[in-house]
Every structure is written in C-alpha cells, then in structure tokens.
Amino acid sequence: MNDPKVVVALDFGKKSEALSFIDRIEPSDARLKVGKEMFTYFGPEFVKQLTGKGFDVFLDLKFHDIPNTVAKAVTAAADLGVWMVNVHASGGEQMMIKSREALSQFGSEAPLLIAVTVLTSMGQEDLLGLGITKTPAEQVMSLAQLTQKSGLDGVVCSAWEAEQLKLQLGKDFKLITPGIRPAGSSSDDQKRIMTPQQAIDVGVDYLVIGRPITKAADPQAVLQQINHSLNV
Numbered sequence: 608m609n610d611p612k613v614v615v616a617l618d619f620g621k622k623s624e625a626l627s628f629i630d631r632i633e634p635s636d637a638r639l640k641v642g643k644e645m646f647t648y649f650g651p652e653f654v655k656q657l658t659g660k661g662f663d664v665f666l667d668l669k670f671h672d673i674p675n676t677v678a679k680a681v682t683a684a685a686d687l688g689v690w691m692v693n694v695h696a697s698g699g700e701q702m703m704i705k706s707r708e709a710l711s712q713f714g715s716e717a718p719l720l721i722a723v724t725v726l727t728s729m730g731q732e733d734l735l736g737l738g739i740t741k742t743p744a745e746q747v748m749s750l751a752q753l754t755q756k757s758g759l760d761g762v763v764c765s766a767w768e769a770e771q772l773k774l775q776l777g778k779d780f781k782l783i784t785p786g787i788r789p790a791g792s793s794s795d796d797q798k799r800i801m802t803p804q805q806a807i808d809v810g811v812d813y814l815v816i817g818r819p820i821t822k823a824a825d826p827q828a829v830l831q832q833i834n835h836s837l838n839v
C-alpha cells in the first residue's frame with residue numbers, strides 16, 4: 608500500500624511497547640501519530656527514531672497560542688521532518704496564516720498543516736457548555752472554512768462531517784478523522800464515531816486509530832485486519 612490510510616495514534620504507555628509494535632509493521636502499513644503523552648515523555652528524539660525507520664509521522668500537538676509562538680512551533684516540527692503537524696482552528700485566522708507563512712521556507716518539504724475543528728470527544732452538550740449554540744456539524748464547517756481561507760491543507764474533524772466538508776470545500780482539502788471504531792469495539796471517550804470502512808466511504812483521507820489497535824492483545828494483527836477491511 609503506497610498511501611496508507613490508517614494513522615496509528617501511538618498512545619502507548621511505554622516506549623518499549625510502541626517500539627515492539629513498530630518493529631512488526633512496515634511504513635507501507637500505516638502512518639504514525641505522536642501526541643501529547645508520548646511527546647511529553649520521549650520528546651523529539653522519539654519522533655526522529657520513527658522518521659529514521661521510514662515512517663510518516665503526524666505530530667499531533669494541537670498548537671494553540673499567539674501567532675508568533677505557533678509559527679515558531681510549527682517551524683520546529685518541520686525541522687523534525689514530520690509529515691503532518693496541527694494547530695487549533697479556534698486559535699484564529701492570524702495564527703493559522705502566520706503558521707502557513709512560516710512553513711513556506713521548507714518548500715515542497717513542508718509538512719501538511721492542518722487544524723483541529725471540534726474534538727471528536729465532544730457533542731452538542733459539550734459545545735453548549737462552552738457557550739457555543741451551533742451544532743457540532745455547523746461549528747466544524749465554520750472552523751473548516753476559516754482554515755481553508757487561511758491557506759491550510761485540511762482539518763481534523765469527525766467522519767460525521769466528512770461528506771458535507773468535501774462537498775463544500777473540495778476533494779483536495781484533507782480530512783483527518785479520529786473517533787474511528789471498528790464494529791463492536793468500545794467508543795471509550797469518543798462521541799462522534801464511525802467504522803473505518805464507513806469513514807472511507809464518506810470521503811475521509813486519513814483515519815486516526817488509537818486504542819482499538821494499541822490496547823489490543825496483538826496490535827499488529829488488528830492493524831492488518833483494518834487494512835484488509837478497507838481494501839485500499
């Protein structure tokens with residue numbers, strides 16, 4: 608598979624567990640996501656270890672700060688050689704534009720720059736708690752429109768919003784969706800979920816999958832089953 612659709616969220620508690628999984632898969636099987644937990648424990652060296660093995664790494668640190676700080680943070684991510692990096696769309700247009708501009712110096716080597724819209728662990732009630740009266744779908748759409756206007760490559764959203772986003776923002780605007788659950792697996796703390804096959808069918812570009820793989824007795828076997836079910 609030349610363009611693996613699955614991005615495994617490497618939320619392993621121990622580095623040794625992550626490495627033993629990685630040693631049993633190929634870069635053509637999956638891309639890897641390093642998030643806040645593993646990055647905080649193991650830092651840039653861990654990311655370099657993964658890129659050194661030939662894996663595409665999505666550095667999921669969801670930067671959200673003033674424009675200057677975030678532009679420098681995404682530059683540091685690009686210096687690490689990651690495939691994709693993200694910011695929070697709610698950081699606003701100026702923050703996203705400055706980040707996009709900061710990556711222009713990397714030319715064709717620049718990582719994909721995407722923005723988080725509404726976390727997949729959130730539903731209508733959670734938005735109301737923040738004083739947001741839009742539905743999750745409406746809020747995702749307005750943040751995605753702002754993201755596209757700011758020149759970014761795509762968004763993190765749930766698969767529930769994918770069809771409408773592709774329709775309104777075009778097929779080249781990348782959709783990366785956590786909240787993916789194979790049929791029968793626990794939803795954990797995710798609220799807007801879909802199965803891998805359904806997500807591909809509604810037009811998602813990359814599926815972020817963590818616990819259904821990382822908590823399995825045989826993570827490599829589960830990944831292969833998911834890839835097989837996708838038939839891509």
Ligand SMILES: O=c1ccn([C@@H]2O[C@H](COP(=O)(O)O)[C@@H](O)[C@H]2O)c(=O)[nH]1
Nearest residue numbers: 616642725726727785786815816817818
């Ligand atoms: O809206 C979002 C944004 C990021 N995530 C991250 O994706 C994985 C999902 O892991 P699962 O175990 O498959 O639930 C995790 O690292 C989150 O930090 C998200 O879930 N939702």
